[in-house]
Amino acid sequence: MMNKNKKAVFIGECMIELSGSIANLSKTSALININFGGDTYNSAVYFSRLSSNKTTTFYSTALGKDSFSEQMVSRFKSENINCDYIRRDGNHPPGLYSIATDEKGERNFSYWRNESPSKLIFSGLKGRELIDNILNSDILYYSGITASIIDKAQQIELIKLGASASISAFDFNYRDKLHFNKKESQLLFKDINNNVNIHFISYDDAKELFNINNPNEIIEIASNNKNLVILRYKNKILYKKKNEELKTITVPHGEVVDTTAAGDAFNGSFLALMNNNKNISIEENILISHSITREVIKHKGAIIPKEFMPKILN
Helix, strand or coil: CCCCCEEEEEECCCEEEEEEECCCCCCCCCCCEEEEECHHHHHHHHHHHHCCCCEEEEEEEECCCCHHHHHHHHHHHHCCCECCCEECCCCCCCCEEEEEECCCCCEEEEEECCCCHHHHCCCHHHHHHHHHHHCCCCEEEEEHHHHHCCCHHHHHHHHHHHHHCCEEEEECCCCCCCCCCHHHHHHHHHHHHCCCCEEEEEHHHHHHHHCCCCHHHHHHHHCCCCCEEEEEECCEEEEEECCCCCEEEECCCCCCCCCCCHHHHHHHHHHHHHHHCCCCCHHHHHHHHHHHHHHHCCCCCCCCCHHHCCCCCC
16 A cells, blocks of 8 residues: 655745846836745745655645736646645735845835735635645644734634644744734744744844844743754854754855845755655754755845756755
């Protein structure tokens, strides 16, 4: 009898991305690139590329019936991502964001997502059906952005889904434009933290959310007797597993062209390598996952061409 594939589910919002220079837009038209992007989607791609064929990668979101939604699903499938957990009954197209680059090369983000179907992902009967299908996954990954765009009732369901998985992983990805109430965001962070096994944290995000002054403070907040906390801090990665001592690994970055999705790529890679080899040490996993990140930041955009993926032994 053949073994059933393990199920890894990434939940969130993939958006339409507009990018390009607007330095001369006040005088003439600008050439703009259209793409797709989103934090959990980025992680799903890198997980899918690195995971063994014994695991099926699912992306779960809510889309509409428009042409952008259709193209988005096609893109997912091109990355060998299963789309069975995507709702297609939304009344509007996906959310949209722009990355505008000025004459100094500085990037500025703007978002249009108020009517994004993903805000209602777990609502109604179809939302209940989706929840039932995702329950008890082998791996489940979501982010603070996933949680921030849905209402309280759906947040509760999302946290329950995480708690039901064999391995649940989370990255808060704090954004002040989404998590505008810091007190509520801190409580949400802690509630989710108590219900996940692996917590990926960026020190810059944690510093802004909790007004802390050193990385040990967020480790103390997040670490408990059942989780693994992985903290990105400058050119180091700190990690603490359950009640074990805090450890630090130096991870120089090298050439940097674009840091978009650096953390997303690391998270997806780490989960894939752990899923492929239960015996891989945390330190070895971090170093290999970071090698993926180092390649990602050499290229513009979140998803690098497949031919540039580092060759690693799973």
